[in-house]
Every structure is written in structure tokens, then in C-alpha cells.
Amino acid sequence: MGVRTHISIIVSDQEAHTSLPRMLQSVARQSTGLDAVEILVIGTGSHASDAPQAWAAIADTGAVRLVESLPDTPAGEALNRAVECSSGRLLLFMRPDYRMDAKFLTTALSVFSEFPKADVMYADYIRIARDKGQGMRSGLVQLPDFDDTLLQTTNFLGPAVMLRRRTWERIHGFRDNTTYRFWDLWVQAATAGCSFFHVNYPLASCEVSNIPFRERAEDGRRKAMLVINNQAYFHMHTLRWAIAYLRGDAWAQAFGFMTIPDSIEVTRMMHEHVMRSMGTDTLLRKAIRQFDRATRQA
Template structure:
């Protein structure tokens, strides 16, 4: 069999209940799945994930495989295991509870076909939490914005070379997707945004995106220290201070890495307090 055009990786831990819904969403994709392989990577689930995976295996795919790993508790290594097995020239990582709309894959694939200079394609998305849904319009890619906040959605279709140039998803930050997008920017890859919400991303207490809120400051600092060349020296100084518990290093709003000017203001306040 020739290599598939697209590999979809689904990392999973005790999310078996969502796999049939994801299968239904993928079955409804415009253009079909005949050039798509799907790799389920299970992080030692203890629920009915093995049984529910049958819904994914039954899809009309170019190929299906499942990796049943011992539980590690970090999504980074789980995703990396799937990427290492992927055969497609394009790769997409979807969580089991994501809800790609019917035009999601076609929109991303078309964007990459039309933009040879682009290596990642992403769309706006719908944030779903506590029974409420709101569309999240994202900006066109801007490295200056990415230094401050994660301006990309939880999922994007990437060219294989983006993965090959990276160190993979790191386990030392709860914002592992943000860290991965920064790696892509550092490596000079182009980003293509497709306007309009094309998939739903639920937020609930069981997922890692929700848990990341509890460890916000250190998760942000790790991104800075992981990708030092992408950030000004003063921001790296702030990140070091966060990691070493220095009182002047204000963690700031959730999901926001301070700019150099904000860090300077923190240091000035600290000097005033000491004086």
C-alpha cells in the first residue's frame, strides 16, 4: 500500500466514551477518508476504550492501527509515539473529544495545497464548556502574538517536516501544543489560517487543557525556557524567576506570557518595594 496522504493521531486515556462520536465526525468529512490513516495511541486506559475503538477501526480508512501503551500520565509522549508511527506526508492530532465539522479536513488540506509556503493549516474553532458554546475567531499568524499567548487552536494539520524538525511534544509544560507551535515558528515554518469555526473543542475537568489552568505560571515559563531564542532576554529572566520562586516574578493573567515591557515594570516595582 502506498503511503497515506494524511495521518490522524488520536491520543487517548479513559476517553472511550468519546470515540464513537469522533468516528461519526470523521465519517462525515467532505472528500472521504480513503487517503487517511488513523493511529489510536492509548495511554493505559482502564475504561472501555478497547471496545469503543472498534468505531474508529470500522471507518473507511486507508489504514488503522492502535498502540496500547503503559500509562505515563503525560500527553506529550503519547502523541510522540503516534507521530513516530505516522506514514502520511500530512499529520493531524485530534483529541478523542474533539468534534471536527464536516468541512474541517477539506479546508485545511485545501489551504496547504494552495499555499506551498505554508506548513501548518488551522481554522477558527468553537469552545464548548459547561453546556455553552462560543466561536473563537483566531488572528492570522503573528510571531509577536505567539510570544504572548497561544493564538492557534488545539489542532492543526501540519506537513511532516514540521514534526521532523521539532523535538516533539514536550512533557515539561502543560501547554504542550503552544510549545509545539513555538517550535514551528522558531524553525521558520509558515502558518495558514482558514477563517470560520470548523471544529468544536470541549473544555471540561477531565482534560489536560482544563488542568493546565492550575499550573499556568510554570507552564508558561517552561515554554520560554524551552525556546529561548524566540523570547527576549528579559522574558527569559522572568521565566527563570518563576521557576525559582522569586517573588517579583508576577505570573500575570492565565495564558499570557509577559512582554519585555511588562517584565521591566515588574522589576521596577520590586526595586521600589526594596527601597
């Protein structure tokens, strides 16, 4: 890029996660680019005053800061404040349970240098199952190239997504009316016409575990708010579903976990609801049973 690129790695660690040191170790193992990195850790008073010094030793860089927020500060607001405190031309959002491949920074700097129109970079990743006895599987996750229709239905970008600061300046930032705030952020970028670059190589890893009941129960509302936040990005039928779901209309179902229904699925929901209301579904099942009995008797 001609001038040294500065990278801000922003880590949300509001609950003092025990995995943070291992994430910082993955930063220290970077083959190149470490001299251009600053690390901002978001905390809410649960970290020791000398924690940044310990983190700096682990990450092998002195550019580590703790960005404190009040304990009741919404997560999105804390993330936005950390970005304001950062100086990087490239922004990378991490969680304590994420890990960076040793070639992450080398690859990212190359991508943003060689492809000046690329606004957001995402890559394949390694999934590590915490609860192997609960049907969870570890392995490589190969992501597809960017497609608006995919982002309109699911957040497929994976962990450790990097974007230019100029991209951040084109969008609204993190919102707190949906906990799917990263999905919401990528939708904002896509709506603004930003370009997404897919690296077909696993540059990160993350831990996954079984989804708590509360998260499943809140899934429908979170998706509906995401759609309402970004109305221009979604089909009018999907927007109609989001409004109906929040109103409690009987036909609007939550749909699959972390999957937003497209226009066809919304139409199917409405059709099936009308059929049930008319009793047509009961008549159809009765006709099928009668047909089955008739064929057996024949």
C-alpha cells in the same frame, strides 16, 4: 499535489474518553479525503482489544489503529511514538472532545496543495461550553492571522491544527517538561521559520469547561518551562522572568492564566517590586489620601 495525500489523525485517548465515538463520527462525515486517512488512537491499556474494529465502523474507514503505551508513559512521549508509527504526509492532532467540520479535509487538502509554502494550518472554531451555569459561553471563535508577538504571549491557534510531516521533521517534537506541549510545539515551528496559514472559517469545535485549581496553580511553572525550552523565540526580559519565576524570586509573578508576560510587563513587574521594597508605594498612597482630604476640606 499530484500524488494522493495521506493524512494521519492522531488522537490522544489515554483515559478512554467517552467522547471519542462522536469525534470519529465527525471524521466519517468528511465530504472528501476519507480514503486518504489513517487514524491512530493513543491508549494505555484501558481500551478493549476489539475497540479498533468498533472505531473503524464509526469512522467509516478500516485504517484505524490503537497505539498502546505503558500507563506511566508521559503524554508527550506517547504522542511522539504515535507520530513515528504514522505514515501520513499531513499530521492532525485531535482530542476526543474535538469535532471536525464536514469540509475540514477538503479545505486542508486544498490549502496544502495551493500554498506549497504553508507548513501549519489552523482555523477558526466553535467553542462549546460544558458548564453553562458557571459563566462559560459557547460561540464562534474568530482567530487572528499569525503573528509571532501573539504566539509569544498566548496559544491562540485553537484546536485541530494540521501540519506537514516535513515540518515535524524540523522540530524536536513534544516535550514533557511542560504540559503546554502543543503551544510548545507551535513555538518550535515558529522558531524554525515555518509558515502558518489561517483559515477564516470554523473547521472544528471543542468543549471547554472551568479551569481546575491545580491547573491555575501550575500555570506559571508551565509557561516558564515553555520559555526556557525555546529561548531564542522570546525577548531576553521574558527569559529573565522565566528563570526568576522558577527560582522563586519575589518580583517574578505568574501573570495572567495562559499568558506569558512580554518585555514591557516584565519591566513593570520589576519596577513595582522595587517600589514596594523601597516603600515608595506606601508613601504614594499616603500622599493621595492626603490630597483627597485636602480637596474635600477646600
